[in-house]
Amino acid sequence: MKYEILGKTGLRVSELALGALTFGEDWGWGAPKETSARLLDLYAEAGGNFIDTANFYVDGGSERMLGELLKGRRERFILATKYTVESDPTDVNSAGNHKKSLVASLEASLRRLQTDHIDLFWVHAHDVLTPVSEIMRILDDQVRAGKIGHVGVSNWPAWEVAQANTLAELRGWSPFVGLEIRYNVLTRDAERELLPMARAFDIPVFAWGALAEGRLTGKYLTGGAGRLSVIEAEEHTKAGSDDVVREVVRIAEEGGWTPAQVSLAWLRSRPGVVIPILGATKEHQLVDNLGAVDVTLSAEQLARLEATSDFTLGYPHDMVRQEVTLSKVYGSRWREIADHRTTVGRGVNDGLVPPPAV
Template identity: 65%
Template structure:
């Protein structure tokens, strides 16, 4: 992309819905300074404008981001143009310390949280509501029926789920389909070149159920920018979570090498790699400055060639464990599908088999 040339945003479908969303979503956990870091309200509004000017239309927030300030900033910034955007927020986490029923996925928590979010966002409905996390105390039928009630009431268009195991998402959607309730249309999960464990169960599940995948932490909390290799300081342990555990600097160095060869930034390479994954994978953009956002938006015009993708895939290859390790390989594939399995191109074979792409197999 030439200097000064605008990035060309493209669009995809939000899972099984017909809603068109931009290929990069705007994450707004940085909107507001209530947590001691992040962007001011004025800067946050400029970030949203810059994202919209680039063609972005998918805004992601949560009821607890900066104590609700994120939603308030968005509501103010979207005044008069709210319907141009696909607006999503989340519920589950406690909103009032000491009030036990302001946490969880039960009907009371959902209703109370949703009404508060709608007020802060200045709208009468949401395009998408994420269930932020699994609450094992709330029966799954209660949650799915309560979500469907809000859809039927016109306060939600669609529902989705974040940070759940694959088996329970599949169970929830099966239940919703059997009972004519609203199924999840998307799944939000942590996915990047340093965290590829979702490829074992979650991503195959998402492709099978036609769920859009929204990838949070696409830069591994800044590690994939290469700044820690340069000795810069950051917040790898922000919030008390050690996101750096188990990472490998070899992956970061390969990202930097690919970026230097292509004339890109390492962050642009990390975003481009996510966009190259099978199915619908939508990276979340997070930024605190306009320059940072502009640079990352330009990743939509970065296309990694087969050699670069191979190098990145190989250096970051995850170990999926059982049963994937047992069932991978020529011997076990032939054991299950027969010795002439290569002639069968109309049926799927295990994701782990190296020849599945060259044969044009479904997954």
């Protein structure tokens, strides 16, 4: 396992994160404590140090289990949890990103995790009712109090993350140093705005749904069954999605890999820092996923995956990358311009793929 720097913090985080959504069976699926303990040990033995959970995972059971499993070795891990989601249906203020919700959720998480600080505290979801200035201020208060090391954000639009970090910089508050989003070869919407924004602000991306809840293992092509999220159920009906999975399987067969390893390797090949979050309920699944660090896809294989996914950036990205636009905006000699902020040697590039060849 190699390590990435968490944005501008200097904190070292492993190139694969361990998701603890599967720690516990109270939701009718997941892994019992004994299996979860072995998963954690396997991950640590491989050099992994980043554990991701949330206050509502398994109704708090994930945090409680981690609190037990991390006794005596808490400081060897970067521990991340989240707040936003409702914790008490009878309390109207137990949901959202406002101060009362944050403080109550943080204190409850600290108790369940049996620790006095959270290394990375995520804002779990977008909340239009709470001003961004209030969120960033109260997060900074908790950082200054020593209860939070750093703050991150999940499931927010790119423009609001940029607003939040600009505001934090201007006021001397703690900025978001991590971005957790749904991202995989079947779901590439983040490439339009979120990933370019993250690169511009030097924010590493943590990809949840990295295997599309098992879809990218290829098991559904042969009638496999499993738990599907609402998002995954929609992806099952997306035109051409099976073609992408079949291409993943073909590439896996070519390289002697598994489809899961190919899918994770694709994520790790993306521009900027992209850290897949692994979620497993069985030891062999995690061992397989960890093997992705040894998989490097060729340029030809990457091109095949991206061509099969039939993803387009859309307006205005496609328009500003057209030959006529590039020539008018940057001059007829735009191909001769090399800029470290774009694709070196390929001219101006505002997205994640090079301008079209002409």
